[in-house]
Amino acid sequence: MKSLTDKQQQLWEYLLNYLEDYNQFPSYADMQEKFDYSSTNSIYQHLSSLKRKNYLIKQGRGNYDVHPTKRSQLKGFYPGIPVKGRIAAGAMHEAISENLGHLPVEIHPSKSDHYFALIVDGESMIDADIRDGEYIIIDPRPPQDGEIGAIDYHGETTLKTIQRKSDGIILYPENPAYDPITITPEKWEKITVFGTYVGKAWKKDGDWGLIFRSS
Template structure:
């Protein structure tokens, strides 16, 4: 087992404590504030060291999780799906903090290792039965043609159906009141893909459940 440096160890302990309280890993800003770093670069380097030493896993830009072999270091297990922020289903807006608790729902571990939830803002996807305020479930894999993708584009988030075109990619709203967004191949290479919409959560009489998208 690779030994942690003092800085890595302090960050690791903070991550464990934060996770136990909020059921999520701390954001870059949380870690900066805790340790007084003036930029995110120091945090980035420390996180990458924890990945290399198999304390964390990394699945895409900024998407870290506790390594399966290290979950025993948590004092308790938290069922559910982490809520990692909000996403626009309308006009695009800036991404929001990734510390919004968790959905108290359980999925078979083999299916839900990296699933996470986002809260929908806007009505551009209502014809896909995605309403303002819905909790949607995201699988962090790239969307295929015709699937609904969650992306970060130009510093802003959006949730749209992905349509592959010869001259690029079209982000298609599922509401006739909104216009599609065309992205050239060069632009598409520069965006961050959060993942693919696979379902959403519902709440009735205080109980939570999940409904998955078919097809």
């Protein structure tokens, strides 16, 4: 059985080509003119069918986007920022290592396509405007003094501000309700650094965006 009818397939191919050429969806008037329909009702019915069959997703009133499972059909497809797991912002806990999909956002310049995202668990970094359940963006480079690092220590993860001292490293929370963690030099080899916090992703009115931490 065909997934799409002939007319739905024609509209789908037109939408993909229009997106690739103009980086936006055509208007109802554009689609009506292209397919010579007497009204926009037929266009609405076909778009609804494409949504029902998971080719499109609704983005607000009258607006659509390509369903994530079909975005690979676009030329020059960029899947987004990979979400590689969760990280504790509170008491340290065991890392959750899994593929949690992609955030539908792109980082420019292209040299930054090695960034990845983690989901925050906990409230120890709220004074740094990092809250439970948020998606944070990680650059896989070691954090400098005073930067926020994603750390694995003894097989457990944490997100903390890094302060280097003569007698070790202190992992500072950004919430007075939590205590800092001191790591002495003899324990340094037990540290794995995932990278440095550089920003976070947010979603508003169905659209995703990025906020980068000012240096």
